[in-house]
Each structure stands twice: as structure tokens, then as C-alpha cells.
Amino acid sequence: MVIRLNSAGWEGVDAYRVDVEVELVRQGLPAFSMVGLAEAAVREARDRVFAALRAGQFRLPPARITVNLAPAGRRKSGTAYDLPLALGLLMASGQLPPDCLADAYVAGELSLSGAVRPVSGVLPLAILARRTGARCCIVPPANGQEAAVVEGMTVYAPQTLAQCVAFLQGETRLEPVAPVSGNMASGEDAAYGDYAEVKGQLAAKRALEVAAAGGHNLLMIGPPGSGKTMLAQRLPTILPPLSFEEALEVTTIYSVAGRLRDGGGLVRSRPFRSPHHTVSEVALVGGGIHPRPGEVSLAHRGVLFLDELPEYGKASLEALRQPLEDGVVSIARASQSVTFPADCMLVAAMNPCPCGYYGDPQHTCTCRPEQRARYRARLSGPLLDRIDVHVEVPAVPYEDLRRTQAGESSADMAQRVAAARQRQQARFAGTPVRCNAGLSGALLERHCAPDAEGDALLRTAVHNLGLSARAYTRILRLARTIADLDDCADLRGEHLAEAISLRVLDRPAD
Ligand SMILES: Nc1ncnc2c1ncn2[C@@H]1O[C@H](COP(=O)(O)OP(=O)(O)O)[C@@H](O)[C@H]1O
Ligand SMILES: [Mg+2]
8 A cells, every 4th residue: 555645845945745655565575765866864764763663662564665755856855754754654554544644744853762853944834735725734843833823724743753643543632733923033033222222323323224214235334343233233123024924934934944943933023144254155145955045045034234344255245246136046056946035135344444443533543555455445346336325433432422311212213214115115016126225227217316406416426526327326216215214205405415425435535
């Protein structure tokens, strides 16, 4: 008799159905074979499954056992097939009704003692289960909450193989997992702080507000200790809350990456990722033999913070260009091509020079001009090109530090950001563009025409500062965001003037 169970295989952030087929023939010499492009971890399932069966006091008759993972042409990896395989063997040997899992999807790793251990990718499996009309999922306890995120799906999360079998035989009850609401469960949780804690730095806070309002990437330049890291970390607190759809996207990425906290449900806070500058290209943009999402995907719908930008490897920064442009990472493999979402805001910080004190009134810079030039030249031009806002973050003056009254709070800033985003939503309805940072071409022409005063101001700036055509379009779309914050349909002189001031690197270096 051939038994068939539903499980899943994973490609990027999507799951596809994998049929775990088990055939048990009580003739000939006992043997076990597994086919269907199973990789090492999957083939080792045999040893884990047999040990777990022994631990649960289950016995298999001597038989020739063949396991097939269909579609046989797609590569299977990971340990999620342990539990379906164990159940399949029990069904094939008559210890469980052969059809008891017909409308279920099953995944889980087994320990030698029969405990059901966590696997990655359970949320996409549950989404697949709903799409194909299945009624329930049987998953590891640590992954129960993520599966329960899917509406209308009954999720069972047995602790052990024996408990699962007793449940399927109708001997014990197993309560379906009840989804927790209001759960925040990204890898690092949301202790983001508040902008009220930042003293002074009004210009930098304004720049961050503009960046958040239009989804613009941003670079902060300033001496050590001026608060750049502090400012960046608080950016998620002024971005609009994740919509349900966005939260589902983010949670799916964390699920596939195996980064959800044990027992965590939907990720409700905007991600903030700050990989160290020694990060490898693969860790930053994703990849590997079994392609995994990188930091830029873990930051999807949130913030990717690169501190000390010039210290990052050239290859890593170059690799970021395409995701920042497209909002997705494409990883090409000989056998397949995988894409991961990667729509994040980039925030970068750097010192003005290697010693950090160039332009600081309190300290003397010890760098030679050519050292400074070399330091700046390490920023890749094309990456810089993706960054609309660059501001200086000078050291906090003593008077500001002494000030005891709180600065403007994140809540107030978030309110203005949300209003500006609403204006953009209305403007871009029916187009693929989501916020002003995505404006280019005809759309830019249409929505970013300056009025007469703005036109005159821009003309002078282009002449006097020697602005390039590229800088010109960046200024226009920034001005659009500033006007949106101002609830103004026109691009006025003041909007353009502020936009120009938010791009310090356009000015000739000295
Ligand atoms: N504007 C500020 N207001 C309040 N505290 C600040 C400010 N700037 C710096 N600090 C303090 O100094 C510490 C270091 O700041 P940090 O953000 O790491 O600076 P940077 O990244 O520019 O080197 C912060 O943790 C904070 O305690
Ligand atoms: Mg810092």
C-alpha cells in the first residue's frame, strides 16, 4: 500500500506542496530507500525517525520501505520531513488509519526521543495549506503561533510523536493553537526608544522626518558621539505601523530565515537591522547553497542601518545597489532563481573623515586632505546615488546637553509622517509607486513641477552649486515630500530651498 501525506518545500519566501509517499512491502529483505532529490539532512531523517519510533514504543514489521518526495525533480533540504515520514510509516504499517491526514499539512523535526522540534518556513506552509483548501496543519510547538496567524487554519502543535499519534487515533485531545493578538516577535524586539530623548539635533530630526515621510534613504555625517546611531535607531518609531499585509510579508521572511522567536506570532513592529561593517556579502543581501534571506530582506518594510558606511566592503555595498533599486533580491542558482522581498529604507552614518573631527569646532582634525578624500571616495557612487538625503550631524553643543526639557516626541513626528504618507497614497493610487522616493520619469515630471519662485531658486542653485541633472531630480522629489509634510500641492521656493539643504554632498568638497 502506498501512503501519501502533504508537506511543503520552500523556494524563496514561498512554499510549494511536497507529497511524502511511503510504500511498505512485507516481502524480500528489509531495506529502506529515499528518493526525490533529498539532500543529506533529509536522508538522515531515517535515523531520527526510527529512533523516535522506538522511543514511542512503535514497532515496524520487517519490510522493504521506499519513500518518495514528490515532485521528485525539486531539491528538498532541511529536517521538516521527519514528522510526516514517521506518521507515514505508521500509516503504511497499519498503526494509523491511512486517510487520517488527508486534509492536513505536516512538518516537523524529530529528536531521537520523539520530541517535535522547530523548523523554518512554517508560515508559508500554513499559507499554502489554506490556498490548497486543507483544513489543518500539524507543526512543532515552537512554530504553532506563526501557523495560527493564517486565518481559518486549525493548527495542532503536538509536543511529541507519541502525543501526535494518540491524537490521530482519537485517544487524546489536542487543543488547537489559539493565535495571540498584539504579539510583537521580530528577531530583536522593539526597544527602539523615542525621539524625545534626543537633545538638540533639530536639523537631523527634521531630516529623518522628511526621509520617513517620503521613504527616502538617508546618510548622516558627523563626529563620533554626536548621536547618529541614536537618531537612526528611533526611525521605526515615526514610520506608520505595519499594515496586516506588510506584517504578514515580514513574518514570512523571518519564518523562512528561521528567525522568529520561539512561539512568536505575527511580527508587528517595523524591522530595524544594523549589520556590522564586517558583514559578508551573502549575509547582507542573502544567498548560500540553500538561498536564505540576508539583512536587506530582514529589513523589508523597515530600516537597514549601516553605521560607519565607508568601512563596509566594496563588494557588499555594490551588491546592495540592485535590491535598493528594485525592492527585491534575486539570487541566481544553477538550478533555480530565488527572489526575496527587500523593500527597506537605508539609513547610513559616517564620520566626516578617518579621525572623525573634520569641521568640528572643539577638536582639531588630524587627517591630511588626501586621507579625507580617500575616505570619501570609498563610498560607491552608485550607492550614494540611491541616497536622497545627506545631512550633517554636528556634535551636540553644551547648552543643548544641559537642557532638561524633552525634545519633540516620536508620536508627534509620526503623526505628520502619517499625514504626508496618506497624501502620497492618494496621489499614487493605481501606480506601482508607494512613496515619493520612488518617483521618476513621467511621474516625477507630473507631480514635481516647481512654481515660478521655486523655478527661479532652483535655477540659481544649479548655476551656483554646479548641481548635476541627477542632483536636480533628487531635489525635486525631496521637495515633493517636504511640500506633502506642509500639506501643499505646489512646490514652492521654501520647499526647494529645504530640499537643497538636505543634500550636503552636492556641494563641492573642500
Ligand atoms: N543628541 C543627543 N542627545 C542625548 N544623548 C546623546 C545625544 N548624542 C549622543 N548622545 C549620547 O551619546 C551616546 C553615543 O551616541 P551615538 O548615537 O552612539 O553617537 P554616534 O553614533 O554619532 O557616534 C548615546 O548613547 C547617548 O547616550
Ligand atoms: Mg554610532
